[in-house]
Amino acid sequence: MAQFFAYITYKDGVADDAALELVSAAKKLSADSVIAIVTGSGSKLDTVCNNMTASYKEVWKIDNAALAYPNAEAVRKALVNVLPAGSIVLIPHETFGIDLGPGLSIKMDSAYVSDAVDFEGMAGTTIKIIRQEFGGQVSTHVTCDTSKGAVITVRPGVFQPDESKSAGGKVVDKSGSAGDLSVSRKYLELVAAQVGDVDITKSDVLVSIGRGIEDVENIEIANQLAKAMGADVSCSRPIVDAKWLEKSRQVGTSGQTVKPKVYMAMGISGSFQHVGGIKGNPFIVAVNKNPKAPIFQVADIGIVANILEFMPVLTEKITGA
Amino acid sequence: MEILVCIKRVPDTAENEITVNKTGSDIERDDLVYSVNEWDNYAVEEAIQIIDKAGGNVTVVTVGEDDSEEVLRREMAMGANNGLLLKDDAFKGSDGKGVAAILTAAVKKGKYDLIFTGAQADAGGAEVGGMLAAMLDVPYASLVNKIEILNDKTLKVGREIEGGNQEMSEISMPCVLSIQTGINEPRYVGIRGIRKVASVEIPVMSASDLGVAAGAVGDAGAKVKRVDYFVPALGEGAEMLEGSTEEIAIKLIELLKAKGGLK
Numbered sequence: 001m002a003q004f005f006a007y008i009t010y011k012d013g014v015a016d017d018a019a020l021e022l023v024s025a026a027k028k029l030s031a032d033s034v035i036a037i038v039t040g041s042g043s044k045l046d047t048v049c050n051n052m053t054a055s056y057k058e059v060w061k062i063d064n065a066a067l068a069y070p071n072a073e074a075v076r077k078a079l080v081n082v083l084p085a086g087s088i089v090l091i092p093h094e095t096f097g098i099d100l101g102p103g104l105s106i107k108m109d110s111a112y113v114s115d116a117v118d119f120e121g122m123a124g125t126t127i128k129i130i131r132q133e134f135g136g137q138v139s140t141h142v143t144c145d146t147s148k149g150a151v152i153t154v155r156p157g158v159f160q161p162d163e164s165k166s167a168g169g170k171v172v173d174k175s176g177s178a179g180d181l182s183v184s185r186k187y188l189e190l191v192a193a194q195v196g197d198v199d200i201t202k203s204d205v206l207v208s209i210g211r212g213i214e215d216v217e218n219i220e221i222a223n224q225l226a227k228a229m230g231a232d233v234s235c236s237r238p239i240v241d242a243k244w245l246e247k248s249r250q251v252g253t254s255g256q257t258v259k260p261k262v263y264m265a266m267g268i269s270g271s272f273q274h275v276g277g278i279k280g281n282p283f284i285v286a287v288n289k290n291p292k293a294p295i296f297q298v299a300d301i302g303i304v305a306n307i308l309e310f311m312p313v314l315t316e317k318i319t320g321a
Numbered sequence: 322m323e324i325l326v327c328i329k330r331v332p333d334t335a336e337n338e339i340t341v342n343k344t345g346s347d348i349e350r351d352d353l354v355y356s357v358n359e360w361d362n363y364a365v366e367e368a369i370q371i372i373d374k375a376g377g378n379v380t381v382v383t384v385g386e387d388d389s390e391e392v393l394r395r396e397m398a399m400g401a402n403n404g405l406l407l408k409d410d411a412f413k414g415s416d417g418k419g420v421a422a423i424l425t426a427a428v429k430k431g432k433y434d435l436i437f438t439g440a441q442a443d444a445g446g447a448e449v450g451g452m453l454a455a456m457l458d459v460p461y462a463s464l465v466n467k468i469e470i471l472n473d474k475t476l477k478v479g480r481e482i483e484g485g486n487q488e489m490s491e492i493s494m495p496c497v498l499s500i501q502t503g504i505n506e507p508r509y510v511g512i513r514g515i516r517k518v519a520s521v522e523i524p525v526m527s528a529s530d531l532g533v534a535a536g537a538v539g540d541a542g543a544k545v546k547r548v549d550y551f552v553p554a555l556g557e558g559a560e561m562l563e564g565s566t567e568e569i570a571i572k573l574i575e576l577l578k579a580k581g582g583l584k
């Protein structure tokens with residue numbers, strides 16, 4: 001059987017939640033053993049490697065100054081040199097995994113499947129995987145021929161983290177095999193996201209608007225409702241892309257992570273990148289004209305309606321009450 | 322500067338509800354409205370803005386059927402100079418790698434300084450750009466939301482990462498960049514613009530024109546295959562409020578009061 005690997009992403013010496021989710025993901029594929037692979041440099045790398053031995057029997061460490069910042073090009077080169085041919089590599093599907101995974105699969109000459117949300121097992125060398133298309137509106141089964149290995153990115157948050165921490169594993173230093181890590185894309189710096197007028201991460205109640213708002217002029221309707229409720233207005237990404245609201249109001253993986261008590265999703269379809277920014281298990285009310293919109297799967301209360309008609313009525317009932 | 326932008330014709334999710342057909346073999350395609358993939362529009366706009374400053378040409382390319390011509394024309398109406406359709410029965414059923422292999426062959430037929438793709442398309446793969454770069458052995462950056470030309474060999478690019486933070490890098494050309502939405506404001510295309518390019522000849526290239534071995538792409542070459550479409554059985558799901566708009570509003574207000582949603 002092919003050897004499974006889980007690529008561990010981390011920040012400031014702390015592994016991302018995905019690190020333990022990948023343990024569960026690999027178990028679902030009945031992998032005999034999965035080896036964690038961690039790249040970086042210095043003491044933070046060591047901290048992560050040591051912590052991972054609780055969850056993985058074997059942790060491969062690749063320490064190199066060129067990996068101090070996780071530059072996907074350098075990481076790819078290191079992995080290609082270190083991983084045995086035919087390996088099955090699991091990587092979290094976030095901005096780093098998107099940068100690393102496709103090219104890695106080409107250089108490993110293996111198959112690539114992105115954004116797996118579930119596994120339905122392995123028969124011979126074929127893995128059956130569940131994915132989603134059209135922003136989560138439909139799901140698909142895909143088969144992946146892993147006879148020459150595979151790179152699979154796994155959606156964060158869909159597998160339960162394996163908290164058993166009973167692996168009692170060991171760190172194996174593979175730094176010597178990393179090879180030449182020179183890059184043609186040189187990392188310069190991080191530019192922090194802009195701070196806006198309202199800090200939606202502190203709001204208790206959010207009236208959040210999506211593409212269903214249809215026109216910049218309709219935002220006033222949401223403002224009115226928010227005012228009546230004592231809420232702040234947040235939004236999905238397309239509203240920011242259209243420059244209708246500031247980036248600091250965007251909820252989601254590439255925006256803010258909010259923790260309100262009540263979240264009103266108005267004309268938002270419910271893509272995982274959007275829902276990924278809603279934490280703390282709030283009471284979610286979704287209003288959408290499509291009864292099959294994925295947002296209804298995560299909402300507590302659903303209303304099938306045109307938000308442009310529904311919001312003014314709700315505002316009126318609140319202020320009149 | 323010669324820029325190639327890879328685009329795709331997709332069902333427009335802003336215009337359609339996507340449902341699964343009776344047998345689960347496909348999505349329901351009757352009455353679907355198609356358009357160019359949202360991310361690709363930003364990629365084409367960015368390419369046009371670059372040549373407006375630096376000079377050169379923008380070519381839009383797609384792997385598709387005859388009906389994909391309409392999205393090529395739409396992007397030409399935006400300002401792309403050339404279109405190119407890669408079409409062959411042998412391309413059908415390609416996985417991401419197959420599409421990247423076909424595009425790689427097309428890239429090698431030309432001479433491009435920059436190649437753009439959208440960050441992702443309808444299947445949410447976010448993979449073709451990265452594969453294409455690796456096949457061409459040129460540098461790659463995904464989710465690009467800023468491009469600055471430093472000199473004729475180097476760009477400064479920003480990648481949008483978690484939390485809306487931006488990772489700045491220097492990258493040498495030729496390179497492949499996958500473009501994230503929000504990098505610019507794509508221009509509006511009117512009927513007039515479309516009409517202007519309606520009769521422009523769009524070259525078509527087949528597997529043999531490209532020198533792509535038929536077995537390497539399409540269904541025959543695919544290691545990853547979609548078996549079916551389905552809608553997962555709902556877990557708990559939302560409690561749906563029904564009634565007249567007024568009735569629903571009143572019910573909702575009670576619920577919101579209980580949950581601290583009204584101040």
Ligand SMILES: Cc1cc2nc3c(=O)[nH]c(=O)nc-3n(C[C@H](O)[C@H](O)[C@H](O)COP(=O)(O)OP(=O)(O)OC[C@H]3O[C@@H](n4cnc5c(N)ncnc54)[C@H](O)[C@@H]3O)c2cc1C
Pocket residue numbers: 095135209210211212213214235236237238239250251252253254255256266267268269270271273274277287288289290293305306307308334335440441464
């Ligand atoms: C790397 C990456 C990061 C991303 N990060 C984020 C992020 O941080 N946040 C984010 O939001 N997105 C993010 N996205 C984009 C995400 O994939 C979706 O494209 C986006 O969330 C869709 O926004 P939406 O729900 O408003 O629009 P759509 O998906 O277009 O949904 C609009 C919804 O409104 C409904 N509707 C339309 N008109 C009406 C009406 N009049 N009344 C009622 N309902 C109506 C429709 O039925 C539909 O369900 C990211 C994408 C990528 C690739």
